[in-house]
Amino acid sequence: MNDILSPPVSRAGLHEEPTANTVLQEIKATVGTATVENPKMQARNVDVHYGEKQAIFDVSLDIGNNEVVAMIGPSGCGKSTFLRCLNRMNDSIPSCRVSGEMSLDGEDLYGPDLDPVLLRARVGMVFQKPNPFAKSIYDNVAYGPRIHGLAGNRGELDEIVTESLKRAGLFDEVKDRLDAPGTGLSGGQQQRLCIARTIAVSPEVILMDEPCSALDPIATARIEELIDELRQNYAIAIVTHSMQQAARVSQRTAYFHLGKLVEVNDTNSVFTNPQHELTENYITGRFG
Amino acid sequence: MTTTHLLIVATVLAAVSYFAGRARAWSVARENGGIRQLHSLPTHHGALVAIWCFVPALLLVVVWKLAEPVYIGNIVNANVPAELSAGDERQIALYRNDVENLISDGDASQITDDGKRALGERLLAQRSSSSLALTLLALAAALGGAAFAYKRIAAPTRARHSVERVVKFLLVSSASLAILTTLGIVLSVLFESLRFFQQVSFTEFVFGTSWSPQTAIRADQIGSSGSFGAIPLFTGTLLISAIALLVAVPFGLMSAIYLAEYASPRMRNITKPLLEILAGIPTVVYGFFAALTVAPAIREFGSVIGLSVSSESALAAGAVMGIMIIPFVSSLSDDVITAVPQAMRDGSYALGSTKSETVRKVVIPAALPGIVGGVLLAASRAIGETMIVVMAAGLAANITANPLEAVTTVTVQIVTLLTGDQEFDSAKTLAAFALGLMLFVVTLVLNVIALLVVRRYREQYE
Structure with missing residues (x-):
């Protein structure tokens, strides 16, 4: 199935054109290795437009099984937009147009046969701000399994809820008050509740859009531990503004700049030996 | 000067x-x-x-x-x-x-x-x-x-302190004006009602099942001492309001969901004001629409399928009243549905739910307190509505749950009691104040319940 996608290098070459006299001129093609041997999701030559304005320029990136890919870059660089394309959350924005190829297990995400509702059950998402539903803790986690009919009876549903809460590291804190409203939890607990809600539908990929930006350091540390554990079973892409976080949780790091993917490599080499000048400037704090 | x-x-x-x-x-x-x-x-x-x-x-x-x-x-x-x-x-x-x-x-x-x-x-x-x-x-x-x-x-x-004290006093007195007016209305109705209850016992009025307020106009007239049992009026009000809500709640709620979740901005900008025009039509116009168009149509339809429908049916008045209060339900519900944060919808979509699942299971439950508030406001409006029922519901004080029969309501009776040429201290005229007081108590209780419901949900979800 993977052969519907052409190798990134040849395609990237076609788009190489002389640009205006800006910093963009330096970004000719992505530096580093955008592909992995065992890809779960693949993006090739993706362009995204909001109306007339182009937000993503020719991005190609793989997300492998059992790995965490961190996406870093200054605000407005398109990393969140790219993430939201991976489970078609941008569909709700009428002016948004996506071109290029994106696939999950070789299946075209923007193909005519793909149902975005089913896609999102396989590619879950955790948002920047915790967004629990106005329901009890139990019902928040049970929401996904219920709409997808994953549990045959109440006992099975109880088990899914308990298991998801345990894996999100929240169960011990809330086991006595599963009927309490999810919105009454603290910020960090709410975010773990949202993660529990996401893993309750057993997705294959989890996308995280700055999941810790609203949390304190202790809650952040718990979520980072959790991400590391979840890696055993899922492919994870995380957008973050914290370079320390990217260094701690990810195996590969992608640096975005003004809608272009500047550099992608092993996290270690990106942070110790950046290949591109823009990446180096960003991680050493010279701008961004 | x-x-x-x-x-x-x-x-x-x-x-x-x-x-x-x-x-x-x-x-x-x-x-x-x-x-x-x-x-x-x-x-x-x-x-x-x-x-x-x-x-x-x-x-x-x-x-x-x-x-x-x-x-x-x-x-x-x-x-x-x-x-x-x-x-x-x-x-x-x-x-x-x-x-x-x-x-x-x-x-x-x-x-x-x-x-x-x-x-x-x-x-x-x-x-x-x-x-x-x-x-x-x-x-x-x-x-x-x-x-x-x-x-x-x-x-x-310290001129600022003095000026601000005066401003505060002005604000307090403006706020008191509305409260004092309400108090004044309640007291005046209450005292007239007390005069009524000196002539007719309270239990007869509240629990009596027969309404026939014909009292003697002159002392030498025989018979007609009148009976003042308010139950038929309140069942009539209840029946018509229930029909009105049965019409208004589903239609209002569904149009609110359409406007808030499905309609394109262009469609919404056209449809919402059109829907709100319904609230601007004078009730007297609704009244003759009910009496001249809807009631005969219902009677015709009833005779086709073999039902006997009286020409002034509760159904006609209730249905038209329901249409009148649709904007109360739809406009308020639309506002609260729109106020549900987009993040909550995104969370639901990200779990792979469809639009209708998101609306039914996430958006509506989150907006429920506001929707309940809108419905109860519409209910108060239906109970107090006068003109439509005067023209379309009739004067027959029947105790019935059959929407095809004629019933009368509290408001209709207040109008008929006060438009005669009776002495102003006769039991017949004073009965209007007692009815007004009862109606006020009912809507007050309804509003208190609405407040309690809304507050309960607030505590739970905010």
């Missing part, structure tokens, strides 16, 4: 004092080395001087106008002919009215009756002197107050 002129002059004086006070505060500031040395801003000082100018004059006018009639009443009592002053008050009032009419042109000299002429002259003289005294005193109060406050302007004077 008349009172109106006096108040206009006082206002002008207050404006002048404002500017004078402000100018003086500026000069005080300059003497002390800059505006920073003043405790309060010059505008506060100006406002304080204006308040000291206007308020004492206003208070004086109010007190004067309250005291004047008492004083004049004493003059009249002292000047009526001896044979009247021993008699009852009504005759004195009549005599006084007569004199007042005669001197309304400001001239008492043409009155032929000596006694009346003397009183008329006395009254005219008293009035002109009173008016002159009031003018002088009020102007003195205004100028004196302004001068007092003007002299007090100094760097440490």
Whole structure:
């Protein structure tokens, strides 16, 4: 199935054109290795437009099984937009147009046969701000399994809820008050509740859009531990503004700049030996 | 000067004092080395001087106008002919009215009756002197107050605190106005109702099942003592309101969901105002729409399928009323649905739910308190609605749950009771106040329940 996608290098070459006299001129093609041997999701030559304005320029990136890919870059660089394309959350924005190829297990995400509702059950998402539903803790986690009919009876549903809460590291804190409203939890607990809600539908990929930006350091540390554990079973892409976080949780790091993917490599080499000048400037704090 | 002129002059004086006070505060500031040395801003000082100018004059006018009639009443009592002053008050009032009419042109000299002429002259003289005294005193109060406050302007004077206390007092009295008006209405209805309950027992009124308010117009009429059991009216109101809500809640809620979740912005901009026009149609128009169009249509339809429908059916009135209150439900629900954060919808979509699942299971539950509030508001409106039921529901006080029969409502009966040519203290007329009181209690209870429901959900979800 993977052969519907052409190798990134040849395609990237076609788009190489002389640009205006800006910093963009330096970004000719992505530096580093955008592909992995065992890809779960693949993006090739993706362009995204909001109306007339182009937000993503020719991005190609793989997300492998059992790995965490961190996406870093200054605000407005398109990393969140790219993430939201991976489970078609941008569909709700009428002016948004996506071109290029994106696939999950070789299946075209923007193909005519793909149902975005089913896609999102396989590619879950955790948002920047915790967004629990106005329901009890139990019902928040049970929401996904219920709409997808994953549990045959109440006992099975109880088990899914308990298991998801345990894996999100929240169960011990809330086991006595599963009927309490999810919105009454603290910020960090709410975010773990949202993660529990996401893993309750057993997705294959989890996308995280700055999941810790609203949390304190202790809650952040718990979520980072959790991400590391979840890696055993899922492919994870995380957008973050914290370079320390990217260094701690990810195996590969992608640096975005003004809608272009500047550099992608092993996290270690990106942070110790950046290949591109823009990446180096960003991680050493010279701008961004 | 008349009172109106006096108040206009006082206002002008207050404006002048404002500017004078402000100018003086500026000069005080300059003497002390800059505006920073003043405790309060010059505008506060100006406002304080204006308040000291206007308020004492206003208070004086109010007190004067309250005291004047008492004083004049004493003059009249002292000047009526001896044979009247021993008699009852009504005759004195009549005599006084007569004199007042005669001197309304400001001239008492043409009155032929000596006694009346003397009183008329006395009254005219008293009035002109009173008016002159009031003018002088009020102007003195205004100028004196302004001068007092003007002299007090100094760097440490805390004018801001005083002005803000006055502003706060104004705000409190505005808020009290609505409350006091409500209280006044309730009390006046309550006292009339108490008079009614002296004639008809409370239990008969609340639990009686027969409504026939025909009382004797003259004492020599036989029979008709009337029966005042309000149950048929309240069941009628309940039936029609229930039908109205059965129409309004599903249609209103579904149009709100369409407008908030599915309609394109263009569609929404056109449809929402159109829907809200429904609330702007005069209820009397709905009334004849119900009586002339809907009721006959329902009767025709009933006869086609073999049901006997009375020409003034509860169904016709209720259905039209339901259409009238659709905007109450839809507009309020639309607002609360739109207010549900997009993040919550995104969370649901990200779990792989469809749009309708998201609306049904996430958006509506989150918006429920507001929706319940809108529905209860619509219910209060339906219970109090008068014109449609007057025209379309009829006067027959039946106890029935059959929407095809004619029923009557509390509001219809209030209208019919008060549009007769009855004495105003007969049981028939007073019954209208008792009905009004009951209706008020019912809507009050409904509003309290609405508040409790909304608060319960708030505590749970915010």
